Amino acid sequence: MKEEKEMIILAIETSCDETSAAVVKNGKEILSNAISSQIELHAKFGGVVPEVASRKHVEKMNPIIDEALNAAGITFADLDGVAVTHGPGLIGALLVGVAEAKAIAFALDIPLIGVHHIEGHISANYIEHDLKPPFLCMVVSGGHTHLVEVKDYGSYRIIGRTRDDAVGEAYDKVARSIGLGYPGGPKMDLLAKTGNGKAINFPRTYLEQGSYDFSFSGIKSAVLNYLNQMKMKNEAINAADVAASFQEAVIEVITNKTMMAAKNLGMNKIALAGGVASNSRLREEMQRKAKENGYDLYYPSPIYCTDNAAMIGVAAYHDYKNGIHHDMSLNASSNIQFG
Numbered sequence: 628m629k630e631e632k633e634m635i636i637l638a639i640e641t642s643c644d645e646t647s648a649a650v651v652k653n654g655k656e657i658l659s660n661a662i663s664s665q666i667e668l669h670a671k672f673g674g675v676v677p678e679v680a681s682r683k684h685v686e687k688m689n690p691i692i693d694e695a696l697n698a699a700g701i702t703f704a705d706l707d708g709v710a711v712t713h714g715p716g717l718i719g720a721l722l723v724g725v726a727e728a729k730a731i732a733f734a735l736d737i738p739l740i741g742v743h744h745i746e747g748h749i750s751a752n753y754i755e756h757d758l759k760p761p762f763l764c765m766v767v768s769g770g771h772t773h774l775v776e777v778k779d780y781g782s783y784r785i786i787g788r789t790r791d792d793a794v795g796e797a798y799d800k801v802a803r804s805i806g807l808g809y810p811g812g813p814k815m816d817l818l819a820k821t822g823n824g825k826a827i828n829f830p831r832t833y834l835e836q837g838s839y840d841f842s843f844s845g846i847k848s849a850v851l852n853y854l855n856q857m858k859m860k861n862e863a864i865n866a867a868d869v870a871a872s873f874q875e876a877v878i879e880v881i882t883n884k885t886m887m888a889a890k891n892l893g894m895n896k897i898a899l900a901g902g903v904a905s906n907s908r909l910r911e912e913m914q915r916k917a918k919e920n921g922y923d924l925y926y927p928s929p930i931y932c933t934d935n936a937a938m939i940g941v942a943a944y945h946d947y948k949n950g951i952h953h954d955m956s957l958n959a960s961s962n963i964q965f966g
């Protein structure tokens with residue numbers, strides 16, 4: 628049998644505060660995944676400042692592409708395609724990556740593939756696992772909380788989503804309120820390990836019976852109220868207990884809704900995706916419940932959970948195989964439909 632031609636894709640991701648470029652072979656092998664994080668730059672403002680992010684992407688874009696090509700041991704001439712996140716995300720930040728990808732595709736006369744950021748996060752699961760659709764994916768990031776039925780490559784149905792804050796956003800806000808700084812998620816994860824998750828009974832928001840949707844604004848307010856009350860009573864706050872109790876409440880809802888969806892949809896494979904999929908307690912609880920119900924659980928290594936270009940290259944490969952590619956009219960969009 629004739630071996631299928633290999634496809635080497637240069638992928639670019641600039642939707643938020645990471646400038647990343649990766650070289651991906653045949654949608655699976657990560658030849659390089661260069662990431663320049665802007666976390667320290669934004670930390671002093673307590674969150675991502677869009678204009679600052681865009682400027683930093685402009686500065687880092689070319690060096691990060693050189694780094695990715697060098698690490699992969701290839702040159703522009705070896706590329707068979709260029710992929711880029713075209714949304715959703717910060718518009719100014721996205722535009723930097725999209726303009727760059729278009730220039731490269733035009734100059735080299737190779738296919739241009741625009742990728743939806745959430746599809747990228749989901750596709751990160753294909754890198755290290757032998758996972759194939761259909762499966763259920765719980766996408767938990769700083770901007771999104773989506774429970775997705777992955778029917779096939781490129782075929783998605785969102786069955787639940789947050790009605791207010793994304794889970795990562797709630798983590799970051801609660802972290803700030805207990806003085807952990809930005810980005811709070813990883814710090815909350817660490818601190819919670821030393822706290823008692825049963826110390827404070829924060830609300831679990833399940834919404835209507837049978838709903839797969841989420842809401843995290845209630846628990847965020849409950850934490851702030853608790854902190855205010857303690858302050859008024861002049862009582863000391865145990866930040867580790869607050870972090871652990873917040874986490875228990877949020878993770879209980881996420882894991883229970885995921886199990887309910889897997890059962891109702893008859894899915895036996897569950898994947899986690901997005902920055903919060905790095906969370907050690909979420910992984911542990913999801914694993915425990917998955918095992919209890921006889922489901923297989925998959926999640927990417929932390930480096931492929933947070934924003935990275937490798938996941939975009941993987942998604943782009945499957946999109947391209949499905950006949951999806953774009954012309955020079957591809958535009959960045961802060962809010963594009965998914966599923």
Ligand code: KG4
Pocket residue numbers: 643767768769770771794795796798799810811812813814815816901902903904905906907932933934
């Ligand atoms: O996927 P991502 O890098 O960016 C978006 O697409 O939003 O996710 C970033 C989010 C941030 O809110 C960050 O605090 C959270 O993921 N995060 C975590 C952990 N690591 C990152 N949240 C909880 N526990 C973690 N270990």
Ligand code: ZN
Pocket residue numbers: 744748768769901902933934
């Ligand atoms: Zn992301």
